[in-house]
Amino acid sequence: MSYIIQSTEKVRSIGSEYETKALLYLMNFRLDSNEINYYVIDFFNDLTGMSSMGDKLWDIQSKASKNTNAKALGREMVTLYKNYMSSLTFNHYILFVGGLAKTIRIDNNKNFFGIENVTEKALKSITLGLKEESQSKTYIDSTKVTDENVENFLKVVQIVVDDKKNSEYVKSIIKTSVKLLPSDEVLDSIFDEVKDKQSLKKNSIVENIVINTSHEALNYSRHLTGEEIRLMAISRIINRNPLDIGVPASFYDIIRDLPTHKKKDYVLNGQIGVAKAISNKNNIDNFWIFFESVYFVTLENPDVNVNAIFDKLDKNLMGNCPEFDLISIKYFIATVKDGIL
Structure with a gap:
């Protein structure tokens, strides 16, 4: 009917x-x-x-x-x-x-x-x-x-x-x-x-x-x-949308020496990883814990690059967010860094 x-x-x-x-x-x-x-x-x-x-x-x-x-x-x-x-x-x-x-x-x-x-x-x-x-x-x-x-x-x-x-x-x-x-x-x-x-x-x-x-x-x-709503909250906290078109300036250090087509692949990989992490409502608690860690490590180390911030992060917290891989984590760090600093 x-x-x-x-x-x-x-x-x-x-x-x-x-x-x-x-x-x-x-x-x-x-x-x-x-x-x-x-x-x-x-x-x-x-x-x-x-x-x-x-x-x-x-x-x-x-x-x-x-x-x-x-x-x-x-x-x-x-x-x-x-x-x-x-x-x-x-x-x-x-x-x-x-x-x-x-x-x-x-x-x-x-x-x-x-x-x-x-x-x-x-x-x-x-x-x-x-x-x-x-x-x-x-x-x-x-x-x-x-x-x-x-x-x-x-x-x-x-x-x-x-x-x-x-x-x-x-x-x-x-x-x-x-x-x-x-x-x-x-x-x-x-x-x-x-x-x-x-x-x-x-x-x-x-x-x-x-x-x-x-x-x-x-x-x-x-x-x-739910993903859209969480994204609104994240965007307000870091003053930018982590899924916006365009490459975070801090991410250029990671991709500078790559061929053009590889640069695009890295950016796309980063955005996909971030989108997956935000959309997985069954693991969202671990995402927020990891986000908090990235946020405060970045604030405490304003003059270091993405790789240095990555090395200071708790690897166990990363492991609790399987939606991220190495590249997408660095992309996320770059997004947070460019938003709050």
């Missing part, structure tokens, strides 16, 4: 902020975050995480309101319910909210929960709000808004209450010691860059597009990857 893309929209600034928080929540704050490879923007919903093969989906509706009451909370689940009743299989349904009225949760200290943490009175209001909103939407078949369907849906919805500043969400990208973390001002600027990239993905019109499989969403270029 087909799935029709409907009701995509451009949101105001505060809404965009919460969509970015929801993205970074998906990327870094779940036990299954490493399973998510793509972040599909305003296609199935505000945001949908997708596995690398496109066969697993994390669907998120985000709402910026800070004191949402129970009935409004139910209304805000309507797009999640639409996807629950659709022909596609979504593995997780998540409502990401700015805050809740104190009368909703049994335990107000829990910011990630299902209906087991919702009071009986609040659950009745959530159910009523969801039913009313679902029946008012033309994109939901009113015959599917039954007590049984709504009850089963509410059993699987996860609610996440935002409890972090923008800078804290960005800190979660940089998986290393506090020593490398930039100032809150820089962290906020990284957050804004991710938000801007996310918003730009909404410029294309995808209304009334029909797809048959979830992975077809990638055909419309309304997604970001």
Whole structure:
């Protein structure tokens, strides 16, 4: 059966902020975050995480309101319910909210929960709000808004209450010691860059597009990857994009005496190694540890060349990043050196 893309929209600034928080929540704050490879923007919903093969989906509706009451909370689940009743299989349904009225949760200290943490009175209001909103939407078949369907849906919805500043969400990208973390001002600027990239993905019109499989969403270029987001953070820290076209000046010492075609091979090899290291989410902790080492050894030795910096690095840390070889490590060192010095 087909799935029709409907009701995509451009949101105001505060809404965009919460969509970015929801993205970074998906990327870094779940036990299954490493399973998510793509972040599909305003296609199935505000945001949908997708596995690398496109066969697993994390669907998120985000709402910026800070004191949402129970009935409004139910209304805000309507797009999640639409996807629950659709022909596609979504593995997780998540409502990401700015805050809740104190009368909703049994335990107000829990910011990630299902209906087991919702009071009986609040659950009745959530159910009523969801039913009313679902029946008012033309994109939901009113015959599917039954007590049984709504009850089963509410059993699987996860609610996440935002409890972090923008800078804290960005800190979660940089998986290393506090020593490398930039100032809150820089962290906020990284957050804004991710938000801007996310918003730009909404410029294309995808209304009334029909797809048959979830992975077809990638055909419309309304997604970001974890690699792209990590690259934004790295670029801010070292003041340059390590994958930019062009050769880092410090790398010329390595390739100066090579034939022209070999120089190109070395540069390409370096860029491929860096790209692989940044994209391997299963080894990203070791990448950040190695990056931190390169960063501080370079700062402490501003007048030495790439080879000398290489000799000062911990070879065990290099070994923990198998995506790098000798040439790509030196290329990465040159990129960091040219950015921060």
